[in-house]
Amino acid sequence: xxxxxxxxxxxxxxIETPFGKTDKxxxxxATYIGLSxxxxxxxxxxxxxxxxxxxxxxxxxxRDKNINLDGLEVVPDGKTFFWRGRYHNDMNTRDTLDTxxxxxxxxxxxxxxxxxxxxxxxxxxxxxAVQLSVIEQLTDPxxxxxxxxxFWMDTTLDLLKEVITKVDVITxxxxxxxxxxxxxxxxxxxxxxxxxGPKYVVIKKGEHGALLFYKDEVFFAPALPLExxxxxxxxxxxxxxxFSGYLAETQDISFENMKNAIIYGSNLASFxxxxxxxxxxxxxxxxxxxxxxxxxxxxxxxxxxxx
Amino acid sequence: xxxxxxxxxxxxxxIETPFGKTDKxxxxxATYIGLSxxxxxxxxxxxxxxxxxxxxxxxxxxRDKNINLDGLEVVPDGKTFFWRGRYHNDMNTRDTLDTxxxxxxxxxxxxxxxxxxxxxxxxxxxxxAVQLSVIEQLTDPxxxxxxxxxFWMDTTLDLLKEVITKVDVITxxxxxxxxxxxxxxxxxxxxxxxxxGPKYVVIKKGEHGALLFYKDEVFFAPALPLExxxxxxxxxxxxxxxFSGYLAETQDISFENMKNAIIYGSNLASFxxxxxxxxxxxxxxxxxxxxxxxxxxxxxxxxxxxx
Numbered sequence: 001x002x003x004x005x006x007x008x009x010x011x012x013x014x015i016e017t018p019f020g021k022t023d024k025x026x027x028x029x030a031t032y033i034g035l036s037x038x039x040x041x042x043x044x045x046x047x048x049x050x051x052x053x054x055x056x057x058x059x060x061x062x063r064d065k066n067i068n069l070d071g072l073e074v075v076p077d078g079k080t081f082f083w084r085g086r087y088h089n090d091m092n093t094r095d096t097l098d099t100x101x102x103x104x105x106x107x108x109x110x111x112x113x114x115x116x117x118x119x120x121x122x123x124x125x126x127x128x129a130v131q132l133s134v135i136e137q138l139t140d141p142x143x144x145x146x147x148x149x150x151f152w153m154d155t156t157l158d159l160l161k162e163v164i165t166k167v168d169v170i171t172x173x174x175x176x177x178x179x180x181x182x183x184x185x186x187x188x189x190x191x192x193x194x195x196x197g198p199k200y201v202v203i204k205k206g207e208h209g210a211l212l213f214y215k216d217e218v219f220f221a222p223a224l225p226l227e228x229x230x231x232x233x234x235x236x237x238x239x240x241x242x243f244s245g246y247l248a249e250t251q252d253i254s255f256e257n258m259k260n261a262i263i264y265g266s267n268l269a270s271f272x273x274x275x276x277x278x279x280x281x282x283x284x285x286x287x288x289x290x291x292x293x294x295x296x297x298x299x300x301x302x303x304x305x306x307x
Numbered sequence: 308x309x310x311x312x313x314x315x316x317x318x319x320x321x322i323e324t325p326f327g328k329t330d331k332x333x334x335x336x337a338t339y340i341g342l343s344x345x346x347x348x349x350x351x352x353x354x355x356x357x358x359x360x361x362x363x364x365x366x367x368x369x370r371d372k373n374i375n376l377d378g379l380e381v382v383p384d385g386k387t388f389f390w391r392g393r394y395h396n397d398m399n400t401r402d403t404l405d406t407x408x409x410x411x412x413x414x415x416x417x418x419x420x421x422x423x424x425x426x427x428x429x430x431x432x433x434x435x436a437v438q439l440s441v442i443e444q445l446t447d448p449x450x451x452x453x454x455x456x457x458f459w460m461d462t463t464l465d466l467l468k469e470v471i472t473k474v475d476v477i478t479x480x481x482x483x484x485x486x487x488x489x490x491x492x493x494x495x496x497x498x499x500x501x502x503x504g505p506k507y508v509v510i511k512k513g514e515h516g517a518l519l520f521y522k523d524e525v526f527f528a529p530a531l532p533l534e535x536x537x538x539x540x541x542x543x544x545x546x547x548x549x550f551s552g553y554l555a556e557t558q559d560i561s562f563e564n565m566k567n568a569i570i571y572g573s574n575l576a577s578f579x580x581x582x583x584x585x586x587x588x589x590x591x592x593x594x595x596x597x598x599x600x601x602x603x604x605x606x607x608x609x610x611x612x613x614x
Contacts, residue, residue, distance in 0.1 A: 089491075184396070187534045208515040211532060220606050222527045225518060227494045259609045293611065299527050300607045302566045304600065 002142075004044040004248035005115050006033045007134050008124025008237070009081050009104065010054070010072065013277060016086040016097075017231050025277045026058050027083065029124035029147070032234035035281040036241025036268045037122070038065035039289060040249035045115045047071035047134060049107045051079040061282065070112035078103035091229045092206055111137040119251065122244035123167070124237060125149050128159040135166050143253045145169040146198070147240050150176050165197040168253075171240055173204045186211060187218070200258060202243070204236055212262050214255045221262040222299060224270040224292065231276045235269045238281060242268035267292050309449075311351040311555035312422050313340045314441050315431025315544070316388050316411065317361070317379065320584060323393040324538050332584040333365050334390065336431035336454070339541035342588040343548025343575045344429070345372035346596060349555035352422045354378035354441060356414045358386040368589065377419035385410035398536045399513055418444040426558065429551035430474070431544060432456050435466040442473050450560045452476040453505070454547050457483050471503045475560075478509040478547055493518060494525070507565060509550070511543055519569050521562045528569045529606060531577040531599065538583045542576045545588060549575035574599050 013027030030048045037044050045068035054074065062069060084098035109130050119142040123131045128148070135144065146167040152160045153176065164170060170193060178184055181192035190201040190213035201213040207229065209222040243265035250257055267289060271280050320334030337353045344351050352375035361381065369376060391405040416437050426449040430438045435455070442451065453474040459467045460483065471477060477500060485491055488499035497508040497520035508520040514536065516529040550565075550572035557564055574596060581587050 185534055185536075187532050205515070208512070209529070218532050218606060219609075220529045220532070222516070222529065225494050225525050225527070227492055229492075256610075260611045263609055263611065299525060300609075302526075302570055302607075303563075304567045304570065 001041045001043065002120055002248040002251045003115060003118035004037055004042045004120045004122060004244055005047065005111065005118035005134075005138075006030050006037065006044060006122045006124065006241075006244075007047045007109060007131065008033055008126055008147075010046065010048040010050050011081040011083060013233060014082070014084040014098075015231055015233050015276060017091070018087070018089050019228075019230055020276070022276050024082065026061070027233065027277060028081065029126070029237045031062070031278060032237035032272065032281065033122055033124050033241035033244070034062055034067045035065060035278055036238040036272070037245030037248070038067060039242070039268065039284060039286065040245035042245055042248040044068065044245070044248070045071055045112055045118070047109045047111055049073040049075060049103045050081075051103045052076050054080045068112065068115065071110055071115065073107070073110065075103045085233070087232065091232055094232075109134050109137075119143070120244050120248040121145065122240055123147065123163075124240065128152055128156055128163045131163045132159065132166075135163070143168045143247060145171065145240065145244055147171045147236065148176070149173075150179055153179050161196065164193075167198050169200040169202060170198040171202040171204060171236070171243070173206065173236070177201070177203045187213075190218075200255075202262065204239060206232070206235070210239065210262055210266060212258060214258070217255065219259045219262065221266040222296075223266055224295060224299065226270065226273065229273045232273050233277060234281075235272050238272040239265035239269040242266075263293070263296055267296060308348045308350065309427055309555040309558045310422060310425035311344055311349045311427045311429060311551055312354065312418065312425035312441075312445075313337050313344065313351060313374075313429045313431065313548075313551075314354045314416060314438065315340055315429075315433055315454075317353065317355040317357050318388040318390060320540060321389075321391040321405075322538055322540050322583060324398070325394070325396050326535075326537055327583070329583050331389065333368070334540065334584060335388065336433070336544045338369070338585060339544035339579065339588065340429055340431050340548035340551070341369055341374045342372060342585055343545040343579070344552030344555070345374060346549070346575065346591060346593065347552035347556035349552055351375065351552070351555070352378055352419055352425070354416045354418055356380040356382060356410045357388075358410045359383050361387045375419065375422065378417055378422065380414070380417065382410045392540070394539065398539055401539075416441050416444075426450070427551050427555040428452065429547055430454060430470075431547065435459055435463055435470045438470045439466065439473075442470070450475045450554060452478065452547065452551055454478045454543070455483070456480075457486055460486050468503065471500075471505065474505050476507040476509060477505040478511060478543070478550070480511045480513065480543070484508070484510045494520075497525075507562075509569065511546060513539070513542070517546065517569055517573060519565060521565070524562065526566045526569065528573040529603075530573055531602060531606065533577065533580065536580045539580050540584060541588075542579050545579040546572035546576040549573075570600070570603055574603060
């Protein structure tokens with residue numbers, strides 16, 4: 001088993017979907033990534049920041065999943081990052097109603113000494129300057145995975161591009177791949193993004209699954225067709241957690257094994273959306289995950305004997 | 308090998324895409340279905356209607372593919388059905404600029420005597436009254452497959468629903484599945500449509516692939532990621548032709564074999580969109596199709612050994 005270093009927000013979310021709304025609940029990219037990766041045999045740590053208002057019970061929840069929090073700074077006179085959003089009826093689009101950066105505004109990440117030699121690095125969605133700082137603290141990374149979003153393309157593209165030159169895998173959604181590359185075709189977009197640095201390009205299409213591009217090859221993991229998507233918040237991060245957690249456990253970063261990793265990413269994301277926030281992710285077990293893996297198999301595997 | 312009866316339009320299309328535009332070219336649901344199914348070992352026939360303006364060379368093209376045209380009525384004083392459309396930049400939406408029903412307005416389908424005992428029936432998109440008339444002429448159908456569209460849901464829903472009660476498989480796109488069922492979730496939509504009659508529900512999602520629902524099971528065939536979708540016209544019909552043609556050749560209508568059939572449908576549709584109209588479909592061969600089947604395999608097949 002390998003060390004997995006997770007960087008990203010640990011936050012409060014307030015969510016409205018057609019099915020209901022929540023008060024401030026546990027959220028943040030690193031939270032979802034950590035809870036998802038906790039389903040694999042890894043030694044994992046979160047680098048992030050929260051304020052004095054962040055409840056001890058949430059920290060305990062993460063610690064109980066064997067996630068090292070030495071790199072989680074608690075700012076005594078600061079408040080935790082907060083996001084409030086509302087999903088449209090189709091669940092594929094959402095409006096941000098409120099964003100309070102709070103302690104995130106001045107965050108300077110410190111990778112714990114014991115995790116500077118992590119093999120797998122999962123850079124969750126955050127300011128590219130933070131991601132860059134973490135990369136510079138690493139001593140022997142085997143695979144650096146970057147998740148980012150259109151907001152950073154709009155506001156700090158040059159710095160983001162510098163980060164992109166330094167990573168092995170990038171995971172972004174289809175619209176972001178188009179924005180970053182200037183190409184509408186996702187095949188062409190992936191090729192353009194390869195040239196920016198990452199050997200592996202993962203394009204997330206939400207309910208339409210995810211594509212993994214490597215050289216001239218492509219692999220596709222569908223999303224599991226669900227009766228109801230209850231709350232999509234954190235699905236992309238949960239996907240990233242399953243992807244990076246599986247790679248950290250298996251310590252095999254070949255293309256063939258990365259196919260399995262995106263199947264596990266899709267597998268775990270399919271649980272995440274079934275309840276509000278992190279609720280479903282707090283109590284998964286390997287039996288659930290293996291059962292769903294069988295569903296992914298029967299969903300996609302076929303046997304044609306050429307005549 | 309089995310008999311495949313194909314019902315649908317044989318038509319002229321004029322198409323505009325971001326890549327160019329065509330004058331009147333060969334089109335129509337039955338044309339695309341026939342050209343696609345011609346890649347399988349079947350005895351197939353088209354039931355349709357054209358006018359005096361329909362060129363002999365197009366009839367020869369279909370005959371050269373071993374498609375029986377005894378059921379293709381030529382109306383001496385009528386004109387062929389014509390459709391003109393323009394695709395938007397995303398290629399997923401289009402505007403109909405002109406529709407001239409012409410000979411289709413009074414079409415009364417006649418199934419050739421020799422094809423009344425066809426095993427596989429592919430009812431392409433047409434007025435439900437025509438589809439119903441064809442069903443009533445059959446003596447021993449093994450599998451009736453229905454393709455339809457939102458236009459008939461808007462204009463003649465009751466008759467369409469009557470047709471739906473009489474078929475084994477329905478293929479519609481995601482928006483149409485939602486309209487027909489009143490359910491947003493495709494899983495729920497498929498369940499509702501099962502209750503209307505069809506044991507098998509195929510939901511086409513264009514560039515996002517196709518889902519096959521049967522009882523509580525679901526299978527997914529992705530669309531092949533392409534550098535460029537040149538012209539989506541006929542992709543759904545080509546999918547239906549590959550699906551029905553493969554079933555007619557193999558004469559195996561089990562769920563397991565239907566999985567293969569929708570892989571072949573996706574396979575053939577991926578060729579169709581690479582050129583304008585039927586151009587690509589006129590000159591496919593088995594080497595192309597088998598090569599692409601390998602691409603579908605490597606796109607979707609994975610091997611996870613549970614630890």
